[in-house]
Structures are given as structure tokens and as C-alpha cells.
Amino acid sequence: MDFRDFQVYLSRPFITTLTATLFILPLSFFKRLDVLSYASSIGCLTIIYVVWLIVYESFGETGLSKKPIHIWPENLTEPLQIIPIICFAYQSHMTAIPTYACMKDRQLSKFTFCAIISMLICFLAYSIVGIFGYMSFGIGKVPSDILQGYGDKSATLTIAIIALVIKNFTTYPIVLYCGRDAFMGLFGWDIDYHVVKRVTLTIIWFVLSLVIAILVPDISPVINLMGALSAAFIFLFPGICLLQSTLQKDPRLLLNKNRFLVFLAISIATLGAFVCGIIFVEAIQDLKRDSLAKPLVKGLRISLGKSLCV
Incomplete structure (x- = not known):
């Protein structure tokens, strides 16, 4: 045989x-x-x-x-x-x-x-x-x-x-x-x-x-796409949860502590939305390129220059 x-x-x-x-x-x-x-x-x-x-x-x-x-x-x-x-x-x-x-x-x-x-x-x-x-x-x-x-x-x-x-x-x-x-x-x-x-x-x-x-x-497109979703889990969703819980405890924001928490929640959610959007757009663009030339992590490669990996 x-x-x-x-x-x-x-x-x-x-x-x-x-x-x-x-x-x-x-x-x-x-x-x-x-x-x-x-x-x-x-x-x-x-x-x-x-x-x-x-x-x-x-x-x-x-x-x-x-x-x-x-x-x-x-x-x-x-x-x-x-x-x-x-x-x-x-x-x-x-x-x-x-x-x-x-x-x-x-x-x-x-x-x-x-x-x-x-x-x-x-x-x-x-x-x-x-x-x-x-x-x-x-x-x-x-x-x-x-x-x-x-x-x-x-x-x-x-x-x-x-x-x-x-x-x-x-x-x-x-x-x-x-x-x-x-x-x-x-x-x-x-x-x-x-x-x-x-x-x-x-x-x-x-x-x-x-x-x-x-x-x-190749794991590179998976990491790029999952990195965008992970950014949402790390920044966006926790920011929204913090905002919701703070507003439930103090709807009128009478305490300075709660005002600070609302500001922090909005900042974290905004950062998460920005990072998630940027990474997702770059990941979609990377999928259209030749897979033979793709590095492991390219996120923001077009905007920020040479990648760290091959």
C-alpha cells in the first residue's frame, strides 16, 4: 500500500x-x-x-x-x-x-x-x-x-x-x-x-x-476579530453596567461619588466603543489581504505603521 x-x-x-x-x-x-x-x-x-x-x-x-x-x-x-x-x-x-x-x-x-x-x-x-x-x-x-x-x-x-x-x-x-x-x-x-x-x-x-x-x-484573523469582541467585554460592557447600577442607586446623582462613577462609566464605555470599532475595521480589512503575508497581530497596522510580527 x-x-x-x-x-x-x-x-x-x-x-x-x-x-x-x-x-x-x-x-x-x-x-x-x-x-x-x-x-x-x-x-x-x-x-x-x-x-x-x-x-x-x-x-x-x-x-x-x-x-x-x-x-x-x-x-x-x-x-x-x-x-x-x-x-x-x-x-x-x-x-x-x-x-x-x-x-x-x-x-x-x-x-x-x-x-x-x-x-x-x-x-x-x-x-x-x-x-x-x-x-x-x-x-x-x-x-x-x-x-x-x-x-x-x-x-x-x-x-x-x-x-x-x-x-x-x-x-x-x-x-x-x-x-x-x-x-x-x-x-x-x-x-x-x-x-x-x-x-x-x-x-x-x-x-x-x-x-x-x-x-x-491561521490564528491571526481569529485574534484580530476576537480582540474586537474582547475589547467590548473589557471596556464597553463593564462601563454600561457601572452606569446602569449607579443610576439605579442614585437616579438624580445627588452624591459627588456617584457623579464621578457616572463620568468614569461613560469614559470607559466610550474608550471601549472606540477601541472595539477600530480593531474590528482593521480586522475586516486584514481578512481581504493575502493570507501569506499576514502577521499574527496586525491591528491598526495601516494607521500605525509596521507590525511587530510576521
């Missing part, structure tokens, strides 16, 4: 469909988020190895890499290029309420402490990977998938790829749970009594995500 007969089984669509169906779909049917706590803990531990590998590779055999890099931006608008990926990376708002609902000891102080620790861990991991990855490849040379930038196909790199796969397997069901719970709440469906609807919605959500994963080989 010719080796070409097995190419269909080694292709990206087949491997993606098979692994997602075997490892992700079974974890997506649970009705409570706390069931996924053990799986997500394994996914978080795998990231530690990936962070270590990127730091290790940046030093190489002769010490720390000395590729050309920019320490400071060339202009004041250049830092805005990273807004999409920052919004995409820190969009943990959607899991906050389900996580609090699944806590055994529901105290706001404990939840706040856990949220701060989680954000600090994310900040450290993102910062270490970003700094050492940037120093490894230099300006304009950072690949879309940073692990693909390492030429040596060693065992350590293979383990890192497997670690990222495990992380994605354990992260996706959490996001699906939040989206499914919000969708069922929108129609007033109880998650305990509408089992058939819950299962059906889970399968539909999974299939649509799988189709997108197969048809979109």
Missing part, C-alpha cells in the same frame, strides 16, 4: 476532527463548571513547561540571543498595536460568574484574592513568553505560532507542542460552558431540566467551532 493512501489520515482536518471529538467533546457535556477544575489544572501546569522552553531556547548554545529588537516604541501610537492581543489574552470576565457560583465557600474576598492571583500568573506567563520570544527572533521575525519558529525538531519541542494541545483540550470546554449557559439563560432554559436542549446546543456549538478551526488555518 502506497504511503499516499495514508495522507488523508495524517492531514490537518482529519487529525483535528479526531482529536477534538475524542478529547474535547466529552468534556463539553458537563452541566457544572467545577467538574472541569481538575482538567483545567492539568492544562495550566503544561504551560509552565512551554514558558520554560521559550526561556531556554532564547539563551541558545552561546548565551542570550542578540537579535535586533526595539526597547521603546518609535512613536506614541505604536503601543496600540498590541491592544487586540492584550484584550484577547485577558478576557477572563465570562468565566468569573460561573466560577464564583461553583465555589464551595462563596465569599467575595476569597474570590477577589483568587482572581488577583490568577491575573498575576497570566501576566507573568505572558510577559516572560513575550519578552524572551521577542529576543529570540527579533523585530519583525516573531512567527504566528512561536513554537514553529524553532528549527530544531527536538524531543523538548515536541513535548511543548503536546503540552499546548493538552492546554487547548482543557480550556475549550470552559469557554463553551459559559457561552452555552448564557445562551440557555437568554431563552429561559433550565440546565437541569432541558437536558436534550443542552446536549443539542453543545453539539451544534462544537461542530461550528470545529468547522472554523478547519477552515481557518
Whole structure:
């Protein structure tokens, strides 16, 4: 039998469909988020190895890499290029309420402490990977998938790829749970009594995500589009909620504190609308360009100049 007969089984669509169906779909049917706590803990531990590998590779055999890099931006608008990926990376708002609902000891102080620790861990991991990855490849040379930038196909790199796969397997069901719970709440469906609807919605959500994963080989358009949506979750929606809650407590704004909160809410919502609109327009324009020349994050590239990535 010719080796070409097995190419269909080694292709990206087949491997993606098979692994997602075997490892992700079974974890997506649970009705409570706390069931996924053990799986997500394994996914978080795998990231530690990936962070270590990127730091290790940046030093190489002769010490720390000395590729050309920019320490400071060339202009004041250049830092805005990273807004999409920052919004995409820190969009943990959607899991906050389900996580609090699944806590055994529901105290706001404990939840706040856990949220701060989680954000600090994310900040450290993102910062270490970003700094050492940037120093490894230099300006304009950072690949879309940073692990693909390492030429040596060693065992350590293979383990890192497997670690990222495990992380994605354990992260996706959490996001699906939040989206499914919000969708069922929108129609007033109880998650305990509408089992058939819950299962059906889970399968539909999974299939649509799988189709997108197969048809979109590069993550850059996903980050650009999701960065726009994440900006709305981070700035726009919280600003609107703060404005609404303040007006409910003090409709006439008799207190100076509430006046300040209204001003702050309007400022945050305005900033969110501006950032969301700019990122979305740039993401749509990027989709029309040649995919071979697209960097990982291009947001505001036309307006602000050269991209940081390739």
C-alpha cells in the first residue's frame, strides 16, 4: 500500500476532527463548571513547561540571543498595536460568574484574592513568553505560532507542542460552558431540566467551532476579530453596567461619588466603543489581504505603521 493512501489520515482536518471529538467533546457535556477544575489544572501546569522552553531556547548554545529588537516604541501610537492581543489574552470576565457560583465557600474576598492571583500568573506567563520570544527572533521575525519558529525538531519541542494541545483540550470546554449557559439563560432554559436542549446546543456549538478551526488555518484573523469582541467585554460592557447600577442607586446623582462613577462609566464605555470599532475595521480589512503575508497581530497596522510580527 502506497504511503499516499495514508495522507488523508495524517492531514490537518482529519487529525483535528479526531482529536477534538475524542478529547474535547466529552468534556463539553458537563452541566457544572467545577467538574472541569481538575482538567483545567492539568492544562495550566503544561504551560509552565512551554514558558520554560521559550526561556531556554532564547539563551541558545552561546548565551542570550542578540537579535535586533526595539526597547521603546518609535512613536506614541505604536503601543496600540498590541491592544487586540492584550484584550484577547485577558478576557477572563465570562468565566468569573460561573466560577464564583461553583465555589464551595462563596465569599467575595476569597474570590477577589483568587482572581488577583490568577491575573498575576497570566501576566507573568505572558510577559516572560513575550519578552524572551521577542529576543529570540527579533523585530519583525516573531512567527504566528512561536513554537514553529524553532528549527530544531527536538524531543523538548515536541513535548511543548503536546503540552499546548493538552492546554487547548482543557480550556475549550470552559469557554463553551459559559457561552452555552448564557445562551440557555437568554431563552429561559433550565440546565437541569432541558437536558436534550443542552446536549443539542453543545453539539451544534462544537461542530461550528470545529468547522472554523478547519477552515481557518491561521490564528491571526481569529485574534484580530476576537480582540474586537474582547475589547467590548473589557471596556464597553463593564462601563454600561457601572452606569446602569449607579443610576439605579442614585437616579438624580445627588452624591459627588456617584457623579464621578457616572463620568468614569461613560469614559470607559466610550474608550471601549472606540477601541472595539477600530480593531474590528482593521480586522475586516486584514481578512481581504493575502493570507501569506499576514502577521499574527496586525491591528491598526495601516494607521500605525509596521507590525511587530510576521
